Amino acid sequence: MITPQRRPYFYSIGIGLLYALIARFVFDRHLIPHNDFLLSVSFLLLTPIALGAVSAHFTPDEASDSWRSYWAPFLNTLLFLTTALIFHLEGMICVIILFPLFLGLGPVGVMFYDIFAKPRSDSRNKTLVVAAFALLPFVAAPLENQFTTPDNYHRVENSVVIAAPAPIVWQHIIRVAPIQAADLGPSFIDAIGFPRPVEATLTHEGLGGVRHATFEHGVEFIETVDDWQPLRRLSFGIEPNTATIPPTTFDEHVTVGGRFFDVLRGTYELQPAGPGRTRLVLYSQQRVSTNLNWYASLWTDFVMSEIQQRILTVLRHRCEASAAIVAR
Incomplete structure (x- = not known):
């Protein structure tokens, strides 16, 4: 049973999963013709940082520090990669490669979000901060694409x-x-x-x-x-x-x-x-x-x-x- 007290936790995890899946589909070359950003810095580094920020924004205020900083990003990463594997969005090799990056950078996103969205900030400021983090990978990708991929x-x-x-x-x-x-x-x-x-x-x-x-x-x-x-x-x-x-x-x-x-x-x-x-x-x-x-x-x-x-x-x-x- 999902009690009213636990419901916000499920919301935060669900929103994080939705964000990760949207990023996966947007960065897929099938939606961006002639490009493949899934092995880019924008997806591999900035997306898990943004996912951590999104997770922190929607985590209830009464959540413990360990849940906010580690468990929520971990569950978001686990659910995202499991979903990608089940629905054949990624093969096992790519899931294994993605896991350490998403697992390690999720808490970094939480830390950055907390720095820019001060605990005493109003809700409007926090919304602007999380929106900036959420959009960062998508803004960075076209800029990254201007540079030649090194061999x-x-x-x-x-x-x-x-x-x-x-x-x-x-x-x-x-x-x-x-x-x-x-x-x-x-x-x-x-x-x-x-x-x-x-x-x-x-x-x-x-x-x-x-x-x-x-x-x-x-x-x-x-x-x-x-x-x-x-x-x-x-x-x-x-x-x-x-x-x-x-x-x-x-x-x-x-x-x-x-x-x-x-x-x-x-x-x-x-x-x-x-x-x-x-x-x-x-x-x-x-x-x-x-x-x-x-x-x-x-x-x-x-x-x-x-x-x-x-x-x-x-x-x-x-x-x-x-x-x-x-x-x-």
């Missing part, structure tokens, strides 16, 4: 020491036999919907050979070998095969080869690590293109590192098994 190119590297000589390791990396889910083991990136690697084929050995690296759900990358140094180095450019990737596999904002993110190159390097041992290094070069590259890169680096480390672990097990057979 950030960087490298993600993983390595593993394998108890096998280089010739065995080399044969396992130029072509990767089919990988079962049990070979990879559980991972957080599986839970957020990123496809597991399946296999990598090779048309022919040497420069110009084409690897087809496939993942679950029809995801395929075409990898053209441009550096072939047997037992030492294998490097290739990467192009997503957009013809085979279903549009529902990735959230549109994290699609590989899309406007915001791309993996450009992959490289295996074999390094001596002692008698009968090889250090296998796998690194990729990627592009992140948002107005919040430092934050987006945290997530892209994490996902790429997790994928690479899982592949290296599978290769280590296979190479060491092959070495054990040869040693018999």
Whole structure:
């Protein structure tokens, strides 16, 4: 039962949820032709601050400080992202990315609102303050769009020491036999919907050979070998095969080869690590293109590192098994 005393709390949460959903729809490129502001500073930073201010404005005066500053923004964020997930406004990957920003910046919005709307201010002044906060993301977005989105190119590297000589390791990396889910083991990136690697084929050995690296759900990358140094180095450019990737596999904002993110190159390097041992290094070069590259890169680096480390672990097990057979 919603008692009269609790009703204002539900109103404040409901208004906050409504504001967040309106912002989500307005910032969607489908409503603003030729633009996509969902990965902008205006949406990712200013919207949660505005949401905190809206939440504070409509929170009853008798509410505790903890409810006003933390619980109300937290519930608004939780309800907004849950609603976005249920109604397929966002995929799980984007919800996970949005959650820390909205959770952390909501209380900041409450703090700023309290600074500008003094406790003794009249209701008209408070209304003007919350209106200014609510409109800020929408006013800032067109201004932000006047600036060119920066490209950030960087490298993600993983390595593993394998108890096998280089010739065995080399044969396992130029072509990767089919990988079962049990070979990879559980991972957080599986839970957020990123496809597991399946296999990598090779048309022919040497420069110009084409690897087809496939993942679950029809995801395929075409990898053209441009550096072939047997037992030492294998490097290739990467192009997503957009013809085979279903549009529902990735959230549109994290699609590989899309406007915001791309993996450009992959490289295996074999390094001596002692008698009968090889250090296998796998690194990729990627592009992140948002107005919040430092934050987006945290997530892209994490996902790429997790994928690479899982592949290296599978290769280590296979190479060491092959070495054990040869040693018999």
